[in-house]
Amino acid sequence: MASAGARRFLPTFVGLSSIVLILAAVEILIRGGLINRFIVPLPSDVAKSFGRVIVEEDIFHRFLLTGWECLAAGVLLTVFGVAIGVLLHQVPLFRRACETWVAAMASAPLVLAYPLFLVLFGRSALTIIMLAFIAGLAPVILKTIEGLSTTRRVLLNVGRSFKLTPAQQFWKIYFPSALPTIFVGIRLGLIFALINVVGVEFLINFGGLGHLINELAERYDLAGTYAAICFVVLVSVVFFMATERAERWLTSAA
């Protein structure tokens, strides 16, 4: 029993140990002078600077700012993305005309238009929110269309046999059936939004966590820069895991 449990956690242990070993090797190589400590800081210094970055750089406030920008972009892309998806599903001609355009939009490097957004909205949170909104829109639209199109025929027939009006058919049959797929789209959109929010904050030197990394790098605070990057990676991973768990819960509940 104990050996089965040990076997179960062995891969996780090996994965974690490998990371610790790599960090220890880097520490030794830097202390031995084989890696320049003015380019790569000591991992122990990075670990120590976490506390300093959290307290002195007001990371909680920055975290809230980035979170608020993500939330605003998330609300916008949910409202408009789902609405556009429903519209395209309801009007098949529009869908056939526009679906490939929406898919093409997903592959375009929209974030590169950030200088244009700076001109339109100024160096403000609105620029960040609008860019994140536009970057995350395509997956929400595409997944909404997919969810509504794959509604089971038997459910639609049940609705028809009850003589539901088109509005009732949508709210009682289509929408609940498509909800898990729509949520997959919203989740993808939120991930794109987070990537773009942090990225644009970094590029325009404004806002929350992305701005912090740029500021620390410009101050040449090496350990602080690495610590801030680790913090942002951690936030992204937690965000990704939380949305994944919510998606699993919604899929199992549906």
Added chain:
Amino acid sequence: MADIGRLTRARGAAPWLTPVTLVRAVIVLSVLVIWQLMAVSGWFYGDVVPSLRIVTVALVNLLSGGDFYWNLWATLQEVVVGLAIGGLSGIVAGLVVGANKFLAKAFEPYLYYLGPTPKIIFFPIMIMWFGTGYGSKIAMGAVSCFFPIALNVAAGMRQIDQVLIRVGQSFRANPWQMALKIYLPAMRHPIINGLRLGLGVALIGTLLAETKISNRGIGFMVIDAYTKFDMPRMYAILIVLFVLAIGANALVARLGGLDDIKQK
């Protein structure tokens, strides 16, 4: 004979003006008309919303000058080298992780969860490691495309038909032969799909890095137009860039036969 000819004509000659084409044309025309009305209305600054004629002139000037192609070449070099480095290491990592369940459990969660993090935040580190020139842009491209390629290859590796693997084993193929003769040919589509996704993110990573610190490349041209407040030129660069990016994505999908899979 005449009947066959009629049938062939009926099937082969699809009408070019379908309702879908008509709707698309109406949408494009509406956007252009709204833009022109906004430009001439006086409600917006002329520099921010220039007329269609000014944008067209900027587009022609951009495409007829050598400056654009020189910068495009610089970006292409960075993206291709970044994709080659990130792609090769992604394929190797994907093969290793995908072939071994233990290694997959130990290391794949890191690939999976680090994949969707914003890669541009690593740019300060890239500048410190590789300088402000080509090196840091190539590194950004490589880091950006590594994760989607590695994850796609690992997933594709697990979907290989077990019969093919057993055939390789029955011929006593060594690991190198297994990789070249069984795994890689069987995983053409996941690899191409990974490269398609990788190309997109490598392009974004490289271009964003160019907008931050660079004196060459399309990203530099965009930020240069912004600092000079040359809006028509910025619109022209963005239009060309989006067309090129969408075209490259479609081309990779078509060359890799991904369109055929979707149709099946």
